[in-house]
Amino acid sequence: MNELNPQQQLAVAHVEGPLLVLAGAGSGKTRVVTQRIAHLIDLGILPSDILAVTFTNKAAEEMRARIRSVKNVQVLTCTFHSLGARILRESIQSLGYQPNFAIYDEEDSEKLLKSCLDELQLSSQKGLLKEVRSAISTAKNNLQDPQSLAEKLIREAFSLYQGKLKEYNAVDFDDLLYLPVKLLQNNESVKELYQNRWLFLLIDEYQDTNLAQYTLAKILADKHHNLFAVGDPDQSIYSWRGARYQNILNFERDFPGAKVITLEQNYRSTNHILHAANALIEHNPNRYKKNLWSSLGDGDKIGLFIAQSERHEAEFVSQKILQHVAEQKFPYDQIAIFYRTNAQSRPFEDALLARKIPYIMIGGQSFYARREIKDLLAYLRLLVSSSDVIAFLRTINLPKRGLGPATLDKLIESAAQQNTPILTYCENPDVQLSTRQQQGLREYVQLIRHLRTRISTLKLHELLAELITGSHYIDFLKEDPETFQDRKENIDELIGKAAEWEEDHENPTLQAFLEELSLRTSTDAKANIPSVKLMTLHNSKGLEFPLVFLVGLEEDLLPHINAKDSEEKIEEERRLCYVGMTRARKILYLTLAMHRFIWGISRSMTRSRFIKELPSQHLLSLTQRPHNVQPSQHTQFTENATTAPLSAGTQVLHQQFGSGTILRCFESSFGLAYEVRFPDSETTRTLVAKFAKLRPIS
DNA sequence: TGTCTTTAGATTTTT
DNA sequence: TCTAAAGACA
Numbered sequence: 001m002n003e004l005n006p007q008q009q010l011a012v013a014h015v016e017g018p019l020l021v022l023a024g025a026g027s028g029k030t031r032v033v034t035q036r037i038a039h040l041i042d043l044g045i046l047p048s049d050i051l052a053v054t055f056t057n058k059a060a061e062e063m064r065a066r067i068r069s070v071k072n073v074q075v076l077t078c079t080f081h082s083l084g085a086r087i088l089r090e091s092i093q094s095l096g097y098q099p100n101f102a103i104y105d106e107e108d109s110e111k112l113l114k115s116c117l118d119e120l121q122l123s124s125q126k127g128l129l130k131e132v133r134s135a136i137s138t139a140k141n142n143l144q145d146p147q148s149l150a151e152k153l154i155r156e157a158f159s160l161y162q163g164k165l166k167e168y169n170a171v172d173f174d175d176l177l178y179l180p181v182k183l184l185q186n187n188e189s190v191k192e193l194y195q196n197r198w199l200f201l202l203i204d205e206y207q208d209t210n211l212a213q214y215t216l217a218k219i220l221a222d223k224h225h226n227l228f229a230v231g232d233p234d235q236s237i238y239s240w241r242g243a244r245y246q247n248i249l250n251f252e253r254d255f256p257g258a259k260v261i262t263l264e265q266n267y268r269s270t271n272h273i274l275h276a277a278n279a280l281i282e283h284n285p286n287r288y289k290k291n292l293w294s295s296l297g298d299g300d301k302i303g304l305f306i307a308q309s310e311r312h313e314a315e316f317v318s319q320k321i322l323q324h325v326a327e328q329k330f331p332y333d334q335i336a337i338f339y340r341t342n343a344q345s346r347p348f349e350d351a352l353l354a355r356k357i358p359y360i361m362i363g364g365q366s367f368y369a370r371r372e373i374k375d376l377l378a379y380l381r382l383l384v385s386s387s388d389v390i391a392f393l394r395t396i397n398l399p400k401r402g403l404g405p406a407t408l409d410k411l412i413e414s415a416a417q418q419n420t421p422i423l424t425y426c427e428n429p430d431v432q433l434s435t436r437q438q439q440g441l442r443e444y445v446q447l448i449r450h451l452r453t454r455i456s457t458l459k460l461h462e463l464l465a466e467l468i469t470g471s472h473y474i475d476f477l478k479e480d481p482e483t484f485q486d487r488k489e490n491i492d493e494l495i496g497k498a499a500e501w502e503e504d505h506e507n508p509t510l511q512a513f514l515e516e517l518s519l520r521t522s523t524d525a526k527a528n529i530p531s532v533k534l535m536t537l538h539n540s541k542g543l544e545f546p547l548v549f550l551v552g553l554e555e556d557l558l559p560h561i562n563a564k565d566s567e568e569k570i571e572e573e574r575r576l577c578y579v580g581m582t583r584a585r586k587i588l589y590l591t592l593a594m595h596r597f598i599w600g601i602s603r604s605m606t607r608s609r610f611i612k613e614l615p616s617q618h619l620l621s622l623t624q625r626p627h628n629v630q631p632s633q634h635t636q637f638t639e640n641a642t643t644a645p646l647s648a649g650t651q652v653l654h655q656q657f658g659s660g661t662i663l664r665c666f667e668s669s670f671g672l673a674y675e676v677r678f679p680d681s682e683t684t685r686t687l688v689a690k691f692a693k694l695r696p697i698s
Numbered sequence: 699t700g701t702c703t704t705t706a707g708a709t710t711t712t713t
Numbered sequence: 714t715c716t717a718a719a720g721a722c723a
Contacts, residue, residue, distance in 0.1 A: 056713080081713045106712095127707095173713055240711065343709045363712080404699045519713065538711045560710055576711080598709080600714045704720075 004028075004035070011261045012036045014228065015043065018221070018255035020206070020248070021230045024292045025277070025582035026268025026544065029230055033202065034066045036228065037075060040200060047073040051198035053080055053217070055205040057520055059542050063204075076198075080213045082519050084176035089515075091183055091190050100385050100511060102170040103518040107374070108390045109133075109165075109172040116160040122153065132157045140174035141210045141242030143181055167416065169387040177212035184219045195223040205542070206231030206251075210242035218254065227255060233288050234281050237538060237576050239568075249288060266292045266582075268544055270299020273588050276618040277581040283613050284571045301620040303589040304611065310344070310552075313593045314351035317549050320589065321357055321532060324547055332358055333530035336545040338537050338580045340558045344551065345534050352532060362535035368517050372477065372487040373494055377517065379467055382448055383455060384511050386421035399476035401440025407433070423448065447471055455510060461499040463510070537580045548584035550577070553592040554605040577610045589622075601673075646689075651697040652676065659697060 004012060008028055011021050012035045023029035033052070041047060054060045057079055064077040078086070089099055104112065113133055122128060135154045139146075146158040165171060171179060184191045201221045203209070206229040209217065221227040229251060236245035252258045266274055274294050281287070303320075307313035317337060324330045337348055345361060352359045367373065375398055378391040385391075389412060396403055403411075415425035426445050433441065447470045454463060468474060468491065477487050501516075502508040533545070537558075552558060559573035581588060596605050646652065650662045652674075664675040673689060 079713065176713080237711075241713080341710055400700085402699075406699085536711065557710095562710060572711095597714085699723100701723085702721085704718100706716100706718085708714100708716085 004031070005263075005265055007261050007263050007265075008032050008035075011263070012039055014259070014261075015040065016226055018225055018227045018251070018258040019229070020251040020258055020260045021228070022248075022260065022262045022288075022290065023230050023232055024262075024264055024266060024290055025232065025235065025579070026266040026274075026294075027263035027292070028265075028267050029204075029263070030063070030066065032263070033063065033204065033230060034070055037067055037202070038070045041071050041073060045200065047071075047075045049199040050075050050202070051083070051200070051220075052077040052202040053083055053204065055079065055208055056542070057082075059204060079519070080209075080216065081173065081176045084180045084216070085515055085519065087180045087183065087194065088171065088176070091187075091193075092179065094187055094190065095179060095183055097166060097171070098169050098385070098387075100169070102168070102381050102385055102388045102391065103176070103515060104165070104170050104172045104390065105369075105518055106173070107369075108170075111390055111393070112164055112168070112170075113157070113161050116157055116164060119160065120156060122157070136161060137174050138242060140178040141212050143178065143212055143215060164389075167387070168389045169385050169421075170390070174212075177210075177216060181212055181215050181219070184216070191219065192223075194220055199224050200226045200228070202228045202230070204230050205235075207233050207236040207245040207248045208238040208241075208243040209247050210238075210244060212242075214244070214247050221255075225255070225257075234284075234290075234575055235541060235579050237541065237572060237579060239572055262290060264290055264292055266294040267296075268585050269294060269582060270296045270586060272299055272301050272618040273581060273584050276302055276614045277578055279615050279618075280574060280581065280610060280613050281578045284574055286571070300587055302614070302618055303587075303622045304619050305589060305591045305621075306607070306623040307591060307593045309595045310347045310593045310597065311351070313551060313591050314347035316591060317348065317551065317589070318351040318355050318357060320549070321352075321547075322355060324587070330547055331530045332532050334546040335549075336533040336535065336540065336543070336547070336583065337549045337551060338535060338540050338583070339552050340537055340560060340576070341552075342536060344557075348534055348551070358529050358531040359534055360531045362533055363539045367490070367493070368520065370487075370490055372490055376464065376467065376473070376491065376494065377514065379448075379471065380464070380510060380514060382423060383451055384514065386423035389422050392422050395471075396441075396444060399472055399479075401444060402434065402436045403440060407431070407437060459499070460502045460508060460510065460513060461495045464495050464498055537576045540583050541579050544583050544585055546585045547587045548580070549589045549591060550580045551591045552596075553577075553590050553608040553611055554596070555608055556605070557596075558608050558610065574610060574613075577608075590619075646674065646694065646696055652694040653697055662694075 008031070011019070011032045014036065021029070021032065023032070037050060037052070040050060052060075052063055052075060054063060054077060060077045060079055060082075064075065067073065067075050067077070085103065088097075088101065092099055092101060110129070110133060113136070114129055117129060117132065132154055135149075135151075136158050139149060139154075139158065146155050146162060149155040149158060165175070184194065198220060201217065203217050208231070217227065217229075229248070231248045233245045233248050236243060236248075239245070247254075252260060269277070271294055274292060278292055305313075305316050307316055321332075321335055324335070325332065339345065339348075342363070349359065349361070368377070375394060378388075378394040381388050381391040382395065393408065396408065410431045411426065411429060412422060414429065414431055415422045418425065423445065426441055429441070447467075451463065451467055451470065454466060458466065473491075474488070477484050498513065501513060505512070537550075556564075558577060559570050563569035563573045590611065592605065592607055592611075594605060595602050597603075646662055646665070648662050648664055651659060652662060653659050660676040662674050663677050665673070674694065676694070
């Protein structure tokens, strides 16, 4: 207690009633939360009476570990989505689903929705799928039923989609919030059950709750009113997922008698960093004012570097990393690189790899999103549930069993008509099938039936191995020799992970394994060696690093081009930048590139407006004078540019690529550009006229 | 039904 | 630039 400031002490000592902690960046939120739970336990409250809800799995794991290290007790800490899954596993039957329901990820639910649009004969309209998908997601996050929607097309697609989910005994991500709320709203006894199960509720990142999450929290806390919410409106960055930072501003209205505590002392960053970040966020007009201060001294100014290209930017960052490691003995794992979009990671990976700097990407393409992994998991899903049509479709032709789209349509339709789970139906189908098809289907069903008998006797990884042998999946992978080795390694890794998971869990059921995987992003932060962390700004929330590189500070990237149509979205981009800056403890670099390849074409970029919003006294320019700059491709070639226009069909000679034919001329952001086919190397390249020095062959 | 070729869309962010 | 779906054709 003595090590806490007065506001923190107040928050830690709070026991009953609603409390909102407005916790500015770096204000010691995590400590307050863990100390407060420790305090509750000291008062004799049972750990099982406490529920802590966080925004990410990672945050949940961290909180669980912290509580265990302080008090050596198990407190339930989970994300909203896993809380939803937990409630549904126990109580979904009153909504007419079976408890062994599957959880569909984005890919699965998109496939299902597509089949719905096909059925409504709407799939020809391009772009519609995405539009309907996002409309359904928004509706669920706002707790709207299909019938309540205004637009007929969306209403029908939503109805059909939701009906099929139920028929297939599956829920999508949004259902993990939407269905529990419906359940609690419509069923008094279920509501009581959960209201009495958790007497003390803690919600982290409250500014990022959407209506469904907010409602879930409100209902759960409605009996005992012991809701401890923590958040910071300046760090609300998920409005595109339906988050309403207004929830945090309305807390006192929504929870009568609520207390509010503001934490303004920052224990993380030195003052150049903190003041610059404060100045940035001040540019958001509609903001609940607060003033973060720090007693950690001025520290270093923020380094600003303007690179010629994204490669140059990555070179700079990796060089600086080596320099700091050598001079100040920063371990690699105290260093992070943040970017706006996942696509920006590539050049950094290349540069780090080239200098043998160990790194880990957080987020991005998940291990579990790989095709071969999802294939095997789909097989496993069928062991748990016979109704999972999407998993059936995914696996039925792995390897090929001669069942094409037409036949599968018939099977699925027949099964639906007879109200029979697809797998059960396939044991005895009454659809015309060729001998080959009959045999293929029989083998498939028998494989699954056989594996089911082994679930209770085999270990998880043994079951997986038997599945792989039994289905001849390896033979299927061999059909593509180019990717075979990679995919084989991934499968071995999956088997390893399954074995490991089994060791770590007391009751390692197949269903629990699948559920955890479908709710987990890729953040397997088990790094054996200290590594530099690469992640999106969204993923950086809640973390801190002594040395931070915030890269790609360019207009159209940060703020992102898609945010430019409204001031509110720009404000959210600004908060995103603020979140990134406030992760830095000691040293912060901001970088940008003058030119960047986007969709294969080089574009000129301009510096982000957010840089201009930072007071110059906190910045130190690190950009080399032009004469020191290694000539980039662009400057080098501009010197002796030849720009005489050439027309399509002209034979041309290129210094490096040899002779070729111009296929097409068009305007790029550098002016006239050509698409040229080079027969020697069998490649087609896009070349900018003024850089590429093409000579016509006469 | 299976295979090869063409084309469109993706790159905003995540559970 | 890359991938997956659609389309063409055997």
